[in-house]
Amino acid sequence: AGARRITFLRFPRRGLLQGSRAGAQPLQGADMHYTLNFGDLLPYAQFFTDGLALTAKIALIVTIFGTLLGILGAVVRNSPKHGVLYHLWTGYVELIRNTPFIIQLFFIFFGLPQLGLHFSADSAAVLALIINLGAYNTEIVRAGLAVTSPGQWEAARCLGLTRRQTYIHVVLPPAIRKIYPALVGQCVLVMLGSAVISQISCEDLTYAASYVQSVTFRSFECYIVSTVLYLLLALFMKHVLLALSRLWFRGDI
Numbered sequence: 001a002g003a004r005r006i007t008f009l010r011f012p013r014r015g016l017l018q019g020s021r022a023g024a025q026p027l028q029g030a031d032m033h034y035t036l037n038f039g040d041l042l043p044y045a046q047f048f049t050d051g052l053a054l055t056a057k058i059a060l061i062v063t064i065f066g067t068l069l070g071i072l073g074a075v076v077r078n079s080p081k082h083g084v085l086y087h088l089w090t091g092y093v094e095l096i097r098n099t100p101f102i103i104q105l106f107f108i109f110f111g112l113p114q115l116g117l118h119f120s121a122d123s124a125a126v127l128a129l130i131i132n133l134g135a136y137n138t139e140i141v142r143a144g145l146a147v148t149s150p151g152q153w154e155a156a157r158c159l160g161l162t163r164r165q166t167y168i169h170v171v172l173p174p175a176i177r178k179i180y181p182a183l184v185g186q187c188v189l190v191m192l193g194s195a196v197i198s199q200i201s202c203e204d205l206t207y208a209a210s211y212v213q214s215v216t217f218r219s220f221e222c223y224i225v226s227t228v229l230y231l232l233l234a235l236f237m238k239h240v241l242l243a244l245s246r247l248w249f250r251g252d253i
Helices: 015-020 038-077 084-097 101-115 121-146 150-158 163-200 205-216 219-248
Strands: none
Touching: 038 084, 038 121, 038 163, 038 205, 038 219, 084 121, 101 121, 101 163, 121 163, 150 163, 163 205, 163 219, 205 219
């Protein structure tokens, strides 16, 4: 019996895609049995470890600078709404949160060179991820600032603290404590979403998996390995960040 194709959704095919499949015939008597063989991947283990290391390095840099950018943005967005900087930052947040990340990445890597700004693949990936994370973290931190008691501001004024000192010593610590789990979750999500940077030849974990499967033709095994590595990295990242919170906030989050 011929192989059976399972289709969940069917859309009309047009143009080149339709023409390319015009002469395609269904496979007859296809063997549905498949034997996993991870041994073929062992000679390429270095590609996976290098890709994992680069993904972790990028995640570390992006988490630090994306969080700092988000805190800065939250302070700006918490300022009087008639300020120019407020409107500029609001536009940045809305632009980033309502456009696909891969378009932002392509704009930096392929678009900006038209203006004379050239970035390496790794630099473009890090910049795009920081900008993306900064926009999301802006709204997360701003939500924490929004629930700050007016009494804290009044107490700070009575003590003669400047607005900057009030944010650093009075407002931001409890606000960040409240929204810290959301920050951790967003940082992990951005790390996982960084898989698309392989589209600009950034040699991360996804790039390594794609390369190895193109050489070994062991797609299933390659993506099982990459899935497990992403899972381990995400869990490690989450537990490390939550453990750091107990040092910074001296309590459980």
